[in-house]
Amino acid sequence: MNFQQRKQKILQTLDERGSVDVADLVGLLNTSDMTVRRDLGQLAASGLLYRTRGGAMKVSAATDSFRFANKAAVNAGQKDYICQIAARQIQEGDVIFMDCGSTVFRLCAFIRHRRVTVITNSLPVVVELMGSDVSVNLIGGEVDKDRQAVHGLMADEHIARYRANRAFIGVDGISLQNGLSANSEKEASTAVAMARQAEKTYLLCDSSKLETDKYLYFAPLTLFDALITDNEANPAVIDAYRQAGLTVLN
Structure with a gap:
C-alpha cells in the first residue's frame, strides 16, 4: 500500500x-x-x-479545544473499549443523555450511524455528530471554554424538561467508601441532572479512576445503574464492587 x-x-x-x-x-x-x-x-x-x-x-x-483533544486521547484504547460496551446498551430510537466527559465523547464514533437522539452539553459531541444519522439536542446555558461544554442553572433547567431512555456520564473519581467525586461543581451538577431524567444511567469510567477520590463528593453510588469500565481493571476491585451490589460491565 x-x-x-x-x-x-x-x-x-x-x-x-x-x-x-x-x-x-x-x-x-x-x-x-x-x-x-x-x-x-x-x-x-x-x-x-x-x-x-x-x-x-x-x-x-x-x-474545538486543544485541551479537550489531549484529554480525549489519553487512554484512548481503554475508552474505546468502554464505549463499545456502552453502544451495545443503546437501542434504535433511544433518547440518550451524553455529558462532556472525554470518555463519553468517544462514544460518538460507535453511534453515529444509529437513529437515536442525543441530548448533550458537550460542544465536541455536537460537532462530531453533525452530519451523522443522530439527532442532536444541545443543552443551553453558559459555555465553559476550557471544557468546551455548557453548564449552569439554565443548563440544568433544560435537562429537566426532557426524559431519556439512558444517560451516559463520566466521573473523575469513584470509590466504595465515598461514592462519586469530581474536580468541578459544574460537571457534578450536570451529571446529577441527567441521571435524574434517565430511565437508566451508565457510568463510563476507565480503570485508572476506580477507588480514587477527587475534590468534590457529589453523589452516592446509587446515582447510576451500571458501571462500564475496561478489561484492565483490578479483578479484586471489580469483585468488591459487585459484592457491594453494583452492576459492572467490562
Missing part, C-alpha cells in the same frame, strides 16, 4: 471514528509503527488531521 492509499484509509478512518491510535492504524494498514507515525506527521503538517499523543484526531473535533 503506497502513501496515497494509506492517506485515504487514515482520513476515512478518522472520518468514521473521530480519532484513532497508531496501534490501530498499524493493523489496519498492515505496515510498521514508524511508517504510520511518519504518515501522520505529514498529514498533520498539511492540516488534514490533528496529531495527538499516540495517534490522531479529526480536525473538526480537535480544533
Whole structure:
C-alpha cells in the first residue's frame, strides 16, 4: 500500500471514528509503527488531521479545544473499549443523555450511524455528530471554554424538561467508601441532572479512576445503574464492587 492509499484509509478512518491510535492504524494498514507515525506527521503538517499523543484526531473535533483533544486521547484504547460496551446498551430510537466527559465523547464514533437522539452539553459531541444519522439536542446555558461544554442553572433547567431512555456520564473519581467525586461543581451538577431524567444511567469510567477520590463528593453510588469500565481493571476491585451490589460491565 503506497502513501496515497494509506492517506485515504487514515482520513476515512478518522472520518468514521473521530480519532484513532497508531496501534490501530498499524493493523489496519498492515505496515510498521514508524511508517504510520511518519504518515501522520505529514498529514498533520498539511492540516488534514490533528496529531495527538499516540495517534490522531479529526480536525473538526480537535480544533474545538486543544485541551479537550489531549484529554480525549489519553487512554484512548481503554475508552474505546468502554464505549463499545456502552453502544451495545443503546437501542434504535433511544433518547440518550451524553455529558462532556472525554470518555463519553468517544462514544460518538460507535453511534453515529444509529437513529437515536442525543441530548448533550458537550460542544465536541455536537460537532462530531453533525452530519451523522443522530439527532442532536444541545443543552443551553453558559459555555465553559476550557471544557468546551455548557453548564449552569439554565443548563440544568433544560435537562429537566426532557426524559431519556439512558444517560451516559463520566466521573473523575469513584470509590466504595465515598461514592462519586469530581474536580468541578459544574460537571457534578450536570451529571446529577441527567441521571435524574434517565430511565437508566451508565457510568463510563476507565480503570485508572476506580477507588480514587477527587475534590468534590457529589453523589452516592446509587446515582447510576451500571458501571462500564475496561478489561484492565483490578479483578479484586471489580469483585468488591459487585459484592457491594453494583452492576459492572467490562
